[in-house]
Amino acid sequence: MAYVFPIHQSKPGVYMPRNHHPHRLTPTQKKNGLRPVAGFLLLAFLSLALPGCGDKEAKTTRPPAPVETGQAVAKDTPVALKAVGNVKASNSVTVKSRVDGHILRIHFLDGDNVTAGQLLYTIDPETYIYTQQGAQANVAGDRATAEHAQKDYLRYKDLFDQSVISRDEYESKLTAYETARKAMEADAAQVGIASRNVKFTQITSPINGMAGSTLLDEGNLVAADKDELVVINTLAPADVQFSVPGYELPRIRAEFVDNHLPVLATPASSGAKPSEGVLTFVDNWVNPDTGMINLKARFPNDDTALWPGQFVTIDLILSVQKDAVRIPAQAVQRGPNGKYVFVVEDGKARMQPVTTGMRLDDEVVIDTGLKAGEIVVVEGALRLYPDAPVAIKKGPGSKPEANANATKGQENS
Known part of the structure; x- marks a missing residue:
């Protein structure tokens, strides 16, 4: 039975029992008060004793922690420099017209593969055909004039040889002949220019590649060497431009001089496979x-996996590290003393300090601390x-099964 001690009140008007003292218990109060004090002491003793027993029991019966593991494997691992590159067509041409005129017809569809x-x-060739015909007519007239001047020159030459005419008369006929001949040659050159312009009205592809979208449609007026018509890109092979830190230049040059350094290019799309190429260019300045x-690599790109832009x-x-030990990167933990992994041995997790090397996608190279074949905790x-x-979990959704040694330890406890 709990006992409530009376509270001493000194305020006036409050009734106080006679011979009452706030700090003194009556014999009845003393008798009744021993019971709650003893109960309280008993509860305090139990509360101190029971937790120790509970911790010991919980510690010995703690279930094994479910984990997912992976195995350290030895693989030939490339020593590579990582970078981000931009794909460029190995050859790109912006097609323009070399003559003025209207577009009469377009002979390809947007996105077609075209050949050189x-x-x-x-382009409408009518004006250039007329110009060509006029130049040809001029050449015909100049040829007739030159032939007549040649006859006069030869006749006067015979007369001059016979001393019948003066040298001035002979040289005047010679000059007339030379002038007519040069005029014919000049007009013949104009015929060549006119013929070329007629040919330029047929615009052809200068390279093999894929045509983009035409920038002007049929009926549009084209200005020579000004208006762009279409862009043609050569997709196979393709080039990739990228940059690396300048302090890596000695390593690159040491290998690039004697070897064709392989380069892998992986698009950002999910599940994309890397394309293989070779380094072809190292810039001459940092x-x-x-x-x-800046560096550049060329890829065959026969499957057109790499796209310009x-x-x-x-x-x-740069090189290949033989039999490098690799584990899943998420198995590596970081602690106050450095990096470590949990190695599973005999159903228990052992902490193992490690030093890591380069990372390759989801794996990391372990320089020291692990051997091939050891099992490490991944999750x-x-x-x-x-x-x-x-x-160790057997697979997604399956119940973990404790190692036999771990189960045996629980039964003994």
């Missing part, structure tokens, strides 16, 4: 503003501690 020499546009140096991830492979490391029992 294929007809693309026809940009002092950025500290970067596309951004890709570049791996410039579930947050629940682990040194020598913690673990249960």
Whole structure:
């Protein structure tokens, strides 16, 4: 039975029992008050004793932590420089007209693959045909004049040889003949120009490649060497331009001199496979503003996986590290003493310090600390501690099964 002690009140008007003292208990109060004090002490003792027993029992019966594991494997691993590159057509031509005129016909569709020499546009040739015919007529008249002047020259030459005419008369006929001949040659050149202009009304593709969208439609007036008609890009092969830090230049030059350095280009799209090419160009200066140096690689691109203007991830492979130990990158943990992994041995997780090398996609190279074949924890490391029992998950959705040694330890406890 709980006992409530009376509170001493000194305010006037409040009734106080006679011979009452706030700090003194009556014999009845003392008798009744021993029971709650003893109960309180008993509860305090139990509260101190029971948690210790509970912790010991919880510690010995703690279930194994479910984890997913991976195996350290030895693979030949490329030593590569990472960069971001931009795809460019190996050859790109912007087609323009070399003569003025209206577009009579377009002979291709947007996006067609075209070949060198294929007809693309026809410009109205009428004006240039007339010009050609006029130049040909001038040549015919000049030829007749030159032939007549030649006859006069030859006749006067015979007379001059016979001393019948003066030298001035002979030289005047010679001059007339030379003038007529040169005039005929000049008009013949005009015929060539006119013929060329007629030919230029048939606009053909200068390269093999893919045509873009035509920029002017049929009926439009084209200005010579001004208006753009279509852009043609050569997609196979394709070039990729990228930049790397300038301090990597000695490593690149050391390998580039003797070897064709392989380059992998991976588009940003999901599941894309890398395209293989070779390094073809190293710029002759390092940009002092950025500290970067420009490089270029060429790819066969027969499958047209690389598209002009596309951004890709570049791996410039400098060498290959033989039998490098690799594990999933998420298995590596970081602690106050550096990086470590949990190695699973005999159903328990052992902390193992490691030093890491370069990272390749979802894997990382372990320089020291692991050997090929060891099993490391990939998921579930947050629940682990040194020598913690673990249960390896068999697959997604399956229940973890504890290792036999871990189960045996639970039964003994």
